Amino acid sequence: MNSITGQKLADLQIRDPFVLPVPSEQAYYLFGSTDANIWSGPGTGFNCYRSSDLVTWDGPLPAFRPDKSFASYAEFWAPEVHVFRGKYYMFATFKAPGALRGTYVLAAERAEGPYTRWSPGPVTPKNWQCLDGTLHIDDSGVPWLVYCHEWVQVHDGAMYAQRLASDLRHTLGPPVFLFSSSEAPWSCPLQRREPTPFPVYVTDGPYLRRQPDGQLMMLWSAMGAAGYAMGVAHSASGTVLGPWEQEPEALWPSDGGHGMIFETFAGGPFLTLHQPNRTPDERAVLLPLDAATLDRGIKHQ
Secondary structure (H helix, E strand, O other): OOOEEEEOHHHOOOEEEEEEEEOOOOEEEEEEEOOOOOOOOEOOOEEEEEEOOOOOEEEEEEEEOOOHHHOOOEEEEEEEEEEEOOEEEEEEEEEOOOOOEEEEEEEEOOOOOOOEEOOOOOOOOOOOOEEEEEEEEOOOOOEEEEEEEOHHHHOEOEEEEEEEOOOOOOEEEEEEEEEEHHHOOOOOOOOOOOOOOOOOEOOEEEEEEEOOOOOEEEEEEEEEOEEEEEEEEEEOOOOOOOOEEEOOOOOEOEOOEEEEEEEOOOOOEEEEEEEOOOOOOOEEEEEEOOHHHHHHOOOOO
């Protein structure tokens, strides 16, 4: 696959976008679910794209390609890259043959990779159907994994947190329940072709951010009244353990979600998410943010 320079976001099919600024390069790296069909068949890998201005992007760069340890794995979803103690760590969702979906940790020496297996197996519970694990470092420097326990197993999708070992290879202690999808006033039951005896609710894409005022907030996605949507929750204690209070209205209410927030080199936060939510048309959206936007939602779609 040849790398192309000067591409616009409208040119790039990508779900679950995640932007990593690298100050030493004055460059931004865009990661995401980049297989042409992420829903079935063996996974191809994850591509990333590099930009100095958030307008034009160079790539694809092969951030991850499966080696023998990932033979026959499928559903390569939602890679996030975090810098921790001088190393780059990718948290991504995979489905191993004969196993349940879960989040694994990969590692690399450079932002663009190549990433290789770091955790021996999933860092989410092996007997749980999970996805979209993200890294949160608390005020004491302790790493936490925040992830979704999927609706396909528990019907009302739930958010959990679990401490990570200092080397990020495995978790410590039991999962801690944070909230269920149905607790958010904007979250609606998933409309399914097959009738179910009870409603089911989705949880996707948690991302935690410490706000300038010290408040800990979480972006996360579910189904809203107008399709895939993204909302905001705030921790009343200021810690990952909550309790988590849900904003009554979705931040992004229609046909888009699975977002995160990053800081530009010029200062000031940007939001990225994918829209629309249908394959193969999903594209990354970038929007400048302020505190008021996070409170009132984004109304201009």
